[in-house]
Amino acid sequence: xxxxxKLAGLEKDAIYRLKLAxxxxxxxxxxxxxxxxxLIGTVKAIATIDENALTITLEDNAPPYDPRKRSEPKDLNxxxxxxEIGGLGIYLALRNIDKFDYERFExxxxxxxxxxRKRERLINDV
Numbered sequence: 001x002x003x004x005x006k007l008a009g010l011e012k013d014a015i016y017r018l019k020l021a022x023x024x025x026x027x028x029x030x031x032x033x034x035x036x037x038x039l040i041g042t043v044k045a046i047a048t049i050d051e052n053a054l055t056i057t058l059e060d061n062a063p064p065y066d067p068r069k070r071s072e073p074k075d076l077n078x079x080x081x082x083x084e085i086g087g088l089g090i091y092l093a094l095r096n097i098d099k100f101d102y103e104r105f106e107x108x109x110x111x112x113x114x115x116x117r118k119r120e121r122l123i124n125d126v
Contacts, residue, residue: 001056004047008054009118018115021093021100022056025067025111028090033062033109051117053098058111065109066102067094 001022005015026043034041044059070090075083094100099114 001045001047004049004054004056005115008049008115010054010115011118014115017096018054018056018113021097021113022058024089024093025058025113028065028067029058029060029062029109033060033065037063049117053114053116055112055114058113059108061107062109064104066104067111068100068102 001019002015005018010018022045026045029043033039039062041061046057046059048055048057067090072091097113098116099112101112101114103110
């Protein structure tokens with residue numbers, strides 16, 4: 001993913017935010033989709049670069065789960081030691097990327113993360 005992000009000309013901050021999002025969702029797929037359900041599976045990652053964005057697609061065969069349906073943490077303004085545990089990772093992951101899509105296709109979860117490419121890089125690519 002880092003190599004694709006560099007090829008797409010993403011800035012360091014955008015690479016960090018995309019990596020955080022992809023890592024968070026991947027960890028959730030493994031922990032909650034596979035391990036908690038007693039399953040063994042894989043997560044397939046595909047990087048696609050077009051003139052506007054880098055898109056990372058994750059595909060897995062875990063039970064259906066749409067991260068967008070996770071409710072926003074209600075206690076974000078409370079001190080850390082008083083907050084409920086859980087849910088913050090998905091919230092931050094999806095909030096800090098340019099676009100996120102989810103679909104269930106046949107027996108697979110398909111998560112797509114997109115980050116816009118830098119405008120200067122687009123001009124130089126032509």
